[in-house]
Amino acid sequence: MNGAHDLGGMHGFGPVEIEPDEPVFHHEWERRAFALSLAAGFLGKWNIDQGRFAREQMPPAEYLATTYYEHWLFGLQKLLNDLGLVSHGELAARRTNPASPAAPVTGARRLVAGDVEKALRTSRTSKADEDVPPRHKVGDRVVTGNIHPPGHTRLPRYARGKRGVVALDHGVWVFPDTAGNGLGRKPQHCYSVRFEARELWGAAAGTRDAVYIDLWDDHLEPA
Amino acid sequence: MSHEHHHHHHDDDVQEHREHGAPLSEVELRVRALESLLVDKGLVDPAALDALIDTYETKVGPRNGARIVARAWVDPVFKQRLLDDGTAAVAEHGFVGRQSEKLVVVENTAQVHNMVVCTLCSCYPWAVLGLPPVWYKSAPYRARAVIDPRGVLSELGVAVPGEREVRVWDSTAEIRYLVLPERPAGTEGLTEEQLAALVTRDAMIGVATVAAPAGGRR
Numbered sequence: 122m123n124g125a126h127d128l129g130g131m132h133g134f135g136p137v138e139i140e141p142d143e144p145v146f147h148h149e150w151e152r153r154a155f156a157l158s159l160a161a162g163f164l165g166k167w168n169i170d171q172g173r174f175a176r177e178q179m180p181p182a183e184y185l186a187t188t189y190y191e192h193w194l195f196g197l198q199k200l201l202n203d204l205g206l207v208s209h210g211e212l213a214a215r216r217t218n219p220a221s222p223a224a225p226v227t228g229a230r231r232l233v234a235g236d237v238e239k240a241l242r243t244s245r246t247s248k249a250d251e252d253v254p255p256r257h258k259v260g261d262r263v264v265t266g267n268i269h270p271p272g273h274t275r276l277p278r279y280a281r282g283k284r285g286v287v288a289l290d291h292g293v294w295v296f297p298d299t300a301g302n303g304l305g306r307k308p309q310h311c312y313s314v315r316f317e318a319r320e321l322w323g324a325a326a327g328t329r330d331a332v333y334i335d336l337w338d339d340h341l342e343p344a
Numbered sequence: 345m346s347h348e349h350h351h352h353h354h355d356d357d358v359q360e361h362r363e364h365g366a367p368l369s370e371v372e373l374r375v376r377a378l379e380s381l382l383v384d385k386g387l388v389d390p391a392a393l394d395a396l397i398d399t400y401e402t403k404v405g406p407r408n409g410a411r412i413v414a415r416a417w418v419d420p421v422f423k424q425r426l427l428d429d430g431t432a433a434v435a436e437h438g439f440v441g442r443q444s445e446k447l448v449v450v451e452n453t454a455q456v457h458n459m460v461v462c463t464l465c466s467c468y469p470w471a472v473l474g475l476p477p478v479w480y481k482s483a484p485y486r487a488r489a490v491i492d493p494r495g496v497l498s499e500l501g502v503a504v505p506g507e508r509e510v511r512v513w514d515s516t517a518e519i520r521y522l523v524l525p526e527r528p529a530g531t532e533g534l535t536e537e538q539l540a541a542l543v544t545r546d547a548m549i550g551v552a553t554v555a556a557p558a559g560g561r562r
Contacts, residue, residue, distance in 0.1 A: 126464055126465060127463065127464055128463050128464075128483055128486040128487040129461075129463030129464075129486065129487065129489075129490045129491070129514065130463075130487065130490060130491040131483070131487040132487070134482075134483040134484040134487050134488070135484050136484060136499055137479050137482075137484045137485045137488065137496055137499060137500065137551075138479055138484070139477070139479050139500065139546065139551075140477065140478060140479065143477050143478065145400060145401045145405070145474065145475055146397075146401065147478075148372070149372070150369070150371055150372040150375040150376075152397045152401070153375045153376075153379055153393065153397075154371075154375050155396070155397065155400070155475075156392075156393035156394075156396040156397050157375070157378060157379055157382065157388060157393065159396050159442075160382075160388045160389070160392050160393055160396060161382065161387065161388065164387060169518075173464075173465055176465070185483065188478075189466060189478070189481040189482075191371060194371070194374065194375065194378075197378070198374075198378065201378075201382075206385070206387060207378065207381050207382065207385070207387075211381060212374070212377055212378060212381060215377035215378075215380060215381050216373050216374065216377040219380065223381050223384040223385050224385075225385065226385045226386065226387060229385075229386060229387050231386060231387055231388055231389055231392075232388075232389060232392045233389045233391070233392055234389055234391035234392045234394070234395045236392075237392050237395040237396055237399065238395075238399070241396075241399060241441045241442050242440055242441050243441075244441065244442050245445060246442075246445060246518060247445060247517075247518040248445050248446065248518070275464065275516045275517065276516075277463055277464055277514065277516065279463075279490065279491070289448070291446060291448075291517065291519050292446075294517060294518065297517075311517050311519070313448075313513075313519070321490070321491075322491055326491075327494060327510070329506070329507070329508070329509045329510065330493060330494070330509065330510045330511075330512070331509070331510075331511050331512070332490050332511075332512045332513075332514055333511060333512070333513045333514065334514045334516055335514070335515065335516045335517035335519055336516065336517075337517075
């Protein structure tokens with residue numbers, strides 16, 4: 122979707138400001154929002170691409186006015202509501218009443234503390250075991266699709282309809298543009314594709330600069 | 345101040361504290377409510393939350409990546425393995441896991457400067473760098489890194505010579521990128537441990553260079 126999350130190439134946000142000696146979290150609620158998102162992800166009710174798509178659906182003005190973990194919270198609340206695990210109404214009631222009713226959920230497999238280390242170590246989200254032949258090879262000239270799907274895609278706006286060269290073949294991976302929309306894994310090769318800065322940004326860009334973007338077979342056609 | 349207010353001076357202080365204190369912010373209320381509901385429904389184990397927080401706050405962080413970089417600087421065979429298959433070489437150190445299903449290590453040299461961004465969200469190699477800093481997740485960096493990398497680098501104090509190529513890696517898949525910074529001159533006599541102490545998070549993202557220790561050559 123052409124959402125506010127797709128920031129590459131925008132102007133007007135000001136300088137990059139690095140905070141010296143930055144803590145991992147700035148507020149206690151950030152710790153809890155981070156851990157809640159991860160733990161809920163391990164319920165296995167959605168995949169990582171659906172998780173990203175949920176955050177992308179935050180209205181653009183709100184997305185740009187809020188912080189990273191607020192994006193996470195928005196996505197988590199949306200997924201929990203849409204999947205019938207925690208409704209927006211239940212959440213609103215619990216905010217004002219700590220004893221508000223919680224509709225039971227059956228059959229959930231929650232992550233317990235003893236399994237955290239193993240779960241983090243062995244979790245695989247997107248690498249696919251299927252033996253799918255590549256449609257492109259390193260060195261091939263390719264062009265990206267000029268697509269504007271309303272659903273989830275990992276082809277950024279600034280790289281649509283652009284010509285590049287396949288630099289690395291990463292092997293076979295789940296395709297986010299289907300998985301993120303609940304349309305299946307569609308495993309296929311993912312590549313780092315090199316785009317010259319001038320192809321992306323025009324004649325004003327540096328002649329010695331390039332952007333490498335990870336894209337899948339379905340994003341690419343021979344050029 | 346009215347007589348009434350004066351009369352309830354203490355209560356006013358308490359009220360004021362509540363209104364201005366972080367615990368009652370909208371987002372904090374929402375997170376608390378969400379956590380209590382998820383716990384009540386048996387979807388989340390509070391102890392698992394604590395373990396997840398502890399892992400990323402105290403166990404996993406940029407010191408992991410710094411150890412990898414220092415090893416690569418002192419061990420050419422390891423360095424080659426790291427550049428050929430970053431995932432396997434880093435796994436030798438036990439640094440595996442979430443947000444690092446496949447790791448690609450890119451080397452900064454006199455010819456090429458690499459830097460890493462995720463324009464679409466904030467993908468970052470958690471297993472070797474921990475959780476990303478705010479600037480990496482924020483709009484200015486995500487917007488500008490791909491269109492004006494030299495401007496960003498210059499603002500952050502990294503002077504890249506005009507003839508040196510700049511490569512920006514936009515992490516749009518589950519492949520994660522780690523920059524192997526250039527080893528600073530004058531560090532020949534340092535141990536691997538001393539070298540690791542010089543390597544910063546920002547140098548491994550590609551928005552800083554590694555400086556030799558103050559005092560120069562030992």
